[in-house]
Amino acid sequence: MCYQPEPLTPGGFKSFGQVDSYEGKVGQHLVDAAFECSAEAGHPILSVVTLDSAVSFPLIVRRLERHPHSAQTILALTGARCLVVACENSQDGSPI
Template identity: 30%
Template sequence: MTGILIPSRPLEPDGFRPFGDVVQAGLGTVSRVNDGRADRFDGVGRLERSMGDTAPAIAVYRIDASTLPHRIPRLERHPLSSQLFVPMNAARYLVVAVPSDGEGLPVPGRAAAFLAAGNQAINYRPGVWHCPLVALDRPADFIMVMGQAFDASADCEFFDLPEPLAVGPAP
C-alpha cells in the first residue's frame, strides 16, 4: 500500500484534544442522579456552531467493515459545526484527523490515527479535517449529531490528497 504511512494508536482524550472531544463514561465531572440509580458525566464534550445558519440534525450511519492497513485518498471537514459520532454496536473503529495550516488546508504529514473502542464516541470540532469513520472487525452503526447547514454545500468541504494516507495497526 502506497502513501504516507500513519501508525494508529489507542484513542485517548489528550491525544485527540487538538481535533475535538473523546466522549465516554468516566470522563468529566460525575454526579449521582435519577434517584441515586445513575451517574451523570458532565463536561465530556460540547456541540459547537462556528458561523452561519444551521439546525440540529441527527442521522444514523451504517458503515461496512474494513481492515488495516486502510488507504485514505480524500479528507472532509464541516466548517460550520462540530460533528458527534456515537457508536451503537461497533467493536473497534478508526478515527483519522488532520490539522490545518494557516490557510485552512490540511497538513497530511501531521495526520493522527486513533483506534477507538465501541464505548468511545468522538466529537470533531468545527473545521477539523478527517476521513470518514472506518468500522473495523464488523459492520457498525453510529448516531451522528451536528448542526446541519441550511445550504449543505456551505458546510461540507472535501480535499483530495496529493498522496493518499495509509493507516496501519498500532506498532
C-alpha cells in the same frame, strides 16, 4: 504517507475536540456540544452514517470531511472497535 493508528486518549485528541467515556457509568449522559454550530452552519442536524468494515490493509483514506462550523460526534453504535481519522488543516483547508 503512512501512519500507525494510536489509541484514542483525551490528551492525544485535544486539538481536535473532546473525548468522553461513559463506560461503566449508569444513567443518562448529556453531551451539551453535540449539536453546537455557528451561524454559518445554519441549523443543527443529526446524520447517521453506516460504513462497511475495512477488509484489506493497509487502509487507504481517500476522503476526509471538514466541519469548521459545527460539532461532530462519533459513536460506535455496535460497541465494536472503530478507527477515527483526524488531522490538522492548512490555510487553504487541505489536510496536513
